[in-house]
Amino acid sequence: MEVTRKYIEFEGIKTPGGVHTPESLTWAWKEFEVRDDDVFNATYPKSGTTWLQEILSLIYSNGDPTPVKTKFSWDRVPWLEQHSGRGQVENRPSPRLITTHLPRFLFPQSFQKSKAKVIYTVRNPKDVCVSFYYFSLYAEFMERRENFQDYITHFLSKDVMFGLWFEHVKGWLTMKDNPNFLLLSYDNMTKDLRSNVVKICKFLGKDLDDAAIDSVVEHSSFKAMKENNMSNYSAVPNEIFSKGQGTFHRKGISGDHKNHFTPALEEEFDRIYKEAMKDVDLAFL
Template identity: 50%
Template sequence: MAVEYVTYQGIKFPPAYNSEQSLHFAHKEFQVQDDDVFNVTYPKSGTVWMIEILSLIRSGGDPAWNRTVLNSNRVPWFTTRLGLESALSYPRPRLLTCHLPVQLFPTSFFGSRAKVVYTLRNPKDVLVSYFYFSKMCSSYKDPESFKQFLQDFLSGDVPHGSWFDHVRGWMEMKGKENFFFITYEELQQDLRGSVRQLCQFLEQELDDGAINSVVENASFRAMKENKMCNSTLLPRDIMDQEKGTFLRKGICGDWKNHFTVAQSEAFDRIYQDRMGGLTEAFPWDS
């Protein structure tokens, strides 16, 4: 069946979960509370990983919540119709998640004391992960080819808009005390250290045993086994597990197995052009 994306303020969104009304509500009417914590990402950057980490930290390292409650009920997608219901009935303090670009984020957030954790990832790996995800998820258009998907990604003609605009937009928040950004690559390299930094940002003290439990239960292996976060409970008409696996490889640098040298060089030129002015140096820049 042909997929028709929902468009809100010039950005496309997958239709199964979003409507113009739900996005408008999230943007203009959603009441952010000072104790809200938002998990914000561009797709395929480690959203579900951070959901596990944040909920494990919230429960003091006890994995029971993560093992018994679906991730979307622990950390609701408040921009979606169902997620909003869950977010509105959720006891405070809330954990919330979305892929919104900063200009569509709830206006009531700005000026609040709510916190944002923004995770970003090497865009070449994002692209590869997004390519496979689009093939298995029915509310995304099945990419014609890798080459075509690469072009669409570079021109921002993909759901949730341009990676470059998303990251540039959110990086404007850098330095604000209620904004924390981290990369997928840092999580990979030092999950324990990343969890410690997150605890500090969230003002939640965890002892060594609790930190170990967060690290263990948020590992790729543990997440793959946990039906509450590995997407295997989603019906086939939402996510077709025969066409792929949501927790696919979970590595850095898989782009090298997909890009030709020419594609990588063309990507780098556009990356340089779009990101060159940023003072931030990301792990993949060196």
């Protein structure tokens, strides 16, 4: 893979170069044929994407941890829009578990005619911003900022990767009344993972017994994933992820923004949030 800090702009959204091409994005949007039993793990970046990859892998193995310990997460639940997506997804046997960061308006057009299911996980945007900042120091393909305050300005601009958090979330929330759409809260999951696993199983029609659910919870914990070389991105070369700058799994908590935002920054962020999300009810954040 070519490592570059250049972005590809596609329909007004910036995606990292190297892993995305205009062709791969066009294919995902206009040509990919969705199947009725596809399950999409959709997120804004740094909102629990890898966590859901692990949870879905374990649910579909009925709690057996073998797949998550023997196969990389990006192979188990691959990204649709990356240049490797077509080869990984197109001829995969059903049911296909697929990951995407695409905004709703760039989601596969064939989805509209299908019974496929989408799980969308949303996270407190202040925590997303903090996580994104540290990821930008670690990922060699991302733009960097000198300090966290500068990064907040970047995060609140249209230059941020995959577009503004507010627009991404609002776009996906247009589906909230669709029975094939499940909205999850990262913040609620950190408080009570088991009840959320049960909720996901019910949504997917997967009838797991208590022991299997316990196994899903155990093997998708932050500690288990951080120690699992199939899920912690330690296998990614240093020229892509600079290991000296941190680890992919940093804290896995809710509320870390309190350690980074000054009162003035928090007040300004809250003002922008209230204006951008004034017509949206996300009280559970």
